[in-house]
Amino acid sequence: MAHISFRDVQRRFRRNGEEFIALDDVNLEVAEREFVAIVGPSGCGKTTCLRMAAGLEHPSRGSIRVGGQEVREPGPDRAVVFQAFALFPWKSVWDNVEFGLISLGVAKDERRRRIEHYIELMGLAGYERAFPHQLSGGMQQRVAIARAYVLDPQVLLMDEPFGALDAQTRVVMQEELVRLARRHPRTVLFITHAVEEAVYLADRIVVMTGRPGTIREIVDVKTVREAERWDSHPRIEDVMDQPSFVQLRTHVWKLLRESGAIH
Ligand SMILES: Nc1ncnc2c1ncn2[C@@H]1O[C@H](COP(=O)(O)OP(=O)(O)OP(=O)(O)O)[C@@H](O)[C@H]1O
Ligand SMILES: [Mg+2]
Numbered sequence: 180m181a182h183i184s185f186r187d188v189q190r191r192f193r194r195n196g197e198e199f200i201a202l203d204d205v206n207l208e209v210a211e212r213e214f215v216a217i218v219g220p221s222g223c224g225k226t227t228c229l230r231m232a233a234g235l236e237h238p239s240r241g242s243i244r245v246g247g248q249e250v251r252e253p254g255p256d257r258a259v260v261f262q263a264f265a266l267f268p269w270k271s272v273w274d275n276v277e278f279g280l281i282s283l284g285v286a287k288d289e290r291r292r293r294i295e296h297y298i299e300l301m302g303l304a305g306y307e308r309a310f311p312h313q314l315s316g317g318m319q320q321r322v323a324i325a326r327a328y329v330l331d332p333q334v335l336l337m338d339e340p341f342g343a344l345d346a347q348t349r350v351v352m353q354e355e356l357v358r359l360a361r362r363h364p365r366t367v368l369f370i371t372h373a374v375e376e377a378v379y380l381a382d383r384i385v386v387m388t389g390r391p392g393t394i395r396e397i398v399d400v401k402t403v404r405e406a407e408r409w410d411s412h413p414r415i416e417d418v419m420d421q422p423s424f425v426q427l428r429t430h431v432w433k434l435l436r437e438s439g440a441i442h
Contacts, residue, residue, distance in 0.1 A: 180247060181208035182366045183232060183334060187241035190227050200391040202227055205241070207385060207394065211333075212364040216377035218431065219387030219395075220438060225370045227392075229336045232368060233259050245334060255283055258327035262339040266311045266322055272298070273307040276326045283330065297325040300359065317348035324356070328363060335367045342372065350415050353379055374431045375419060384431060388438035395438050398431060 188205040191198050202224035209215050217225050230236040231243050234253040243250045245257060253259075258279075266275050273294060280290045298304055301321040311319050320340060327335055341349045353376055360367065360380075371377050377384045382401035385394055404410065407423040418424055 181244075182211040182213070182246060183207075183209040183368065184244045185228070185232075185241070186243070188228075188231070188238045188243060189240040190224065190231065190236070191239040202393070203391040204393050207397070209366055209368065211366055214360060214367045214369065214380060214382045215385060216369045216371055216381035216383075217385045217387065218371060218374060218377050218435065219385075219392065220389040220435070221372075222392075223387045223389040223438075224392030225387065226338055229259070229338050229368060229370060232334070233257055233336050235259075255330060256332055257334040257336060258330050258332035260323050260327045260335065260337040260340045262342040266319055266326075268311050271308050271310055272303055272314070272322050275311070275322055276329050279326060279330045293329050293331070294325075297329045300362075301325045301355065315348070316344055317352060320344060320352060321355070324359070328359065328365075333366060335365050335369075337367065337369045339370050339372065341376065349373075349376070354415055356380060374428055374435070378424060378427050378431065379415060379418060386431060386434045386438070395434055398427065398434075400427060403427060 185205045185207040188202060189200060190202040192201050205228065217228065219225055227236065231238055232245065232250060234250045234257070267278065270278065276294050276298065277290055280293065285293070298307060301324060303318065303321055303325065306314065306318065311322070314322070320343075324340065341352050344352060357380060369380060378400055384398040384400060386396045386398060387393065388395045403423050407421060409418045409421060409424065412418045412421070
């Protein structure tokens, strides 16, 4: 059974008093522990898809299920990481990571154990008492990721989590996310504008087109990654040099170009 499924999803919005179809015919099944990236032109409805899976918004037609249950509202089985970090500025790193655990009613000892684990894993040890404004953008994003993983959600919904980072920090974060995803495999929906990032991280890439937003093609990456043993390359730049990687990247670019994302 699919862990996340979009069935004939349509979403309409109103603009200047007129209704328009933002998303149409979205059909997608994400398997348990699968990492699916979504790419597509600005405004094609990527964030809307994620918000609906999170239960923050609802389809106008069709349905979205997570673990077989129709999504009606946000729940502890799903954690969201947004582009703009969305940390509490007045809380320390530790308190930011702890916040969701308190709302879930996790006992104090267990909270400490989990927070220490993820703070260590995300390279934030020593910064527990720092406040977000004292951290670099990359570190803030690590706090946001630790805060999501610490809840031990079955599903992670990430909306351009590395969008605000500089190119080098982004590479570090991508490598860290790959390590984290291997150690703690979860079902992930990951939105990005960066095609290379999608090919590097994802098992499959959903390529969308705009007006209205629909799925253009779903590209299988996992089969190629395993066949070509990308994982045997320790560094991201070595993976990106592989002909099989370049081929997939070019294919996704071509789809985006045809969809009008690039002129
Ligand atoms: N609450 C809303 N009310 C009206 N229109 C909305 C609302 N939310 C989104 N839209 C519209 O729906 C479309 C899809 O928006 P969405 O934010 O999902 O796009 P996106 O693919 O995430 O874009 P980007 O890549 O720029 O983040 C856009 O045309 C947007 O203006
Ligand atoms: Mg968006």
